[in-house]
Amino acid sequence: MRIEHTTVGIVGAGPAGLMLSHLLALAGIASVAVDARTRSEIENTHRAGILEHDSVRLLVDSGVSDRVLREGHEHRGIRLRFDGADHRIDFQRLAGASTWLYPQTAVFADLADARARDGGDVRFDGRDTAVDRLTGDEPVLRFTDADGIEAELRCDYLVGADGSRGLCRAQVPAEHRTQYFREYPFAWFGFLAAAPVSAPELIYARSEHGFALVSQRTETVQRMYFQCDPGARVEDWSDERIWEEMRRRLAGGDGFELRAGPILEKTVLPFRSFVQEPLRYGRMLLAGDAAHTVPPTGAKGLNLALADVRVLAEILERAVRQRDPGPLDDYTPRALARVWKAQHFSYWMTTMLHRDERGDGFDERRRLGELAGIVASEAGARYLAEGYTGWPAAVPV
Ligand code: PHB
Numbered sequence: 462m463r464i465e466h467t468t469v470g471i472v473g474a475g476p477a478g479l480m481l482s483h484l485l486a487l488a489g490i491a492s493v494a495v496d497a498r499t500r501s502e503i504e505n506t507h508r509a510g511i512l513e514h515d516s517v518r519l520l521v522d523s524g525v526s527d528r529v530l531r532e533g534h535e536h537r538g539i540r541l542r543f544d545g546a547d548h549r550i551d552f553q554r555l556a557g558a559s560t561w562l563y564p565q566t567a568v569f570a571d572l573a574d575a576r577a578r579d580g581g582d583v584r585f586d587g588r589d590t591a592v593d594r595l596t597g598d599e600p601v602l603r604f605t606d607a608d609g610i611e612a613e614l615r616c617d618y619l620v621g622a623d624g625s626r627g628l629c630r631a632q633v634p635a636e637h638r639t640q641y642f643r644e645y646p647f648a649w650f651g652f653l654a655a656a657p658v659s660a661p662e663l664i665y666a667r668s669e670h671g672f673a674l675v676s677q678r679t680e681t682v683q684r685m686y687f688q689c690d691p692g693a694r695v696e697d698w699s700d701e702r703i704w705e706e707m708r709r710r711l712a713g714g715d716g717f718e719l720r721a722g723p724i725l726e727k728t729v730l731p732f733r734s735f736v737q738e739p740l741r742y743g744r745m746l747l748a749g750d751a752a753h754t755v756p757p758t759g760a761k762g763l764n765l766a767l768a769d770v771r772v773l774a775e776i777l778e779r780a781v782r783q784r785d786p787g788p789l790d791d792y793t794p795r796a797l798a799r800v801w802k803a804q805h806f807s808y809w810m811t812t813m814l815h816r817d818e819r820g821d822g823f824d825e826r827r828r829l830g831e832l833a834g835i836v837a838s839e840a841g842a843r844y845l846a847e848g849y850t851g852w853p854a855a856v857p858v
Pocket of ligand 1: 508509510511663674676677684757758759760
């Protein structure tokens with residue numbers, strides 16, 4: 462077994478792990494990020510595509526990407542569609558901010574390129590990962606690297622950025638953590654289509670047939686979703702059936718026309734809200750989906766992960782400089798302040814816009830009343846705009 466040393470061992474080299482490794486490098490702190498997947502596996506997993514204002518700023522200011530400004534699309538609002546008509550939420554007017562349409566896969570590729578350019582130590586395709594000695598002074602990360610060599614990485618600190626199905630969060634003994642869950646009685650059917658853009662901004666639609674979301678990728682490729690049963694199977698949905706369902710949910714008297722084309726990829730996305738607290742156990746810290754999951758309505762997942770690692774990089778820098786893990790105590794309260802706001806926002810957008818088969822006519826009518834209240838009220842619309850574009854980063858304590 463090969464023994465190695467680093468300051469921060471990072472389990473997971475998705476956007477959270479790579480951004481952390483990048484921010485630490487800017488502060489002169491060594492790290493090694495290990496991921497069980499290959500770079501191309503991560504790059505080809507489609508995820509959400511909306512970046513908050515602060516996420517874009519982090520990418521640009523830390524020198525990861527100006528591609529987001531060149532190739533991303535600034536969105537100054539969204540459309541809420543219900544009762545067959547669009548209602549615009551104007552982010553600029555209400556919150557003085559925009560979001561950027563820039564897919565998570567592009568964020569990942571920019572980060573992986575930046576790490577490679579700067580000589581960052583990232584090990585993709587590392588199997589049999591395990592973590593150990595979390596409460597000691599030198600936690601370890603063991604794995605078998607891409608060449609089949611077993612390695613033990615000894616660290617000052619370990620970060621679990623290994624996603625919602627990763628191993629790190631399960632290493633916290635049950636008596637030292639609390640897990641909060643919410644399951645939903647629906648999922649999203651997501652697809653990529655070779656079609657022209659249907660509308661200048663994203664459309665979040667509620668209809669009696671269920672939710673639909675019209676998002677975008679490029680001039681010629683679009684990303685869309687519709688609410689489906691969690692047990693839905695991709696093979697039961699032909700292209701024609703998908704377009705028919707989308708049209709049914711987007712129908713209205715305003716002449717809106719969805720522009721269709723061949724479907725390139727189809728997936729069913731499960732829905733779940735989850736938080737594990739605290740985010741620290743000994744010298745291990747959890748970040749991103751490893752610590753919390755949100756349903757995709759509102760696209761908060763990646764933005765939350767980036768906000769976590771921004772706080773974490775600063776706290777780790779203090780701990781490393783002081784040669785004392787004391788500053789780690791600040792991580793959980795600072796990160797959770799944003800996490801629970803985003804949990805509420807994602808839950809609220811989800812329940813307001815989806816149809817719950819278990820509910821009755823009262824719930825249906827009540828949710829339409831809620832939407833009508835939001836779009837008619839300056840305060841209601843501003844609340845949505847502030848949440849969607851992201852709250853300002855937590856102030857250091
Ligand atoms: C996407 O473009 O993939 C997307 C956009 C907004 C969401 C979720 C996903 O709320």
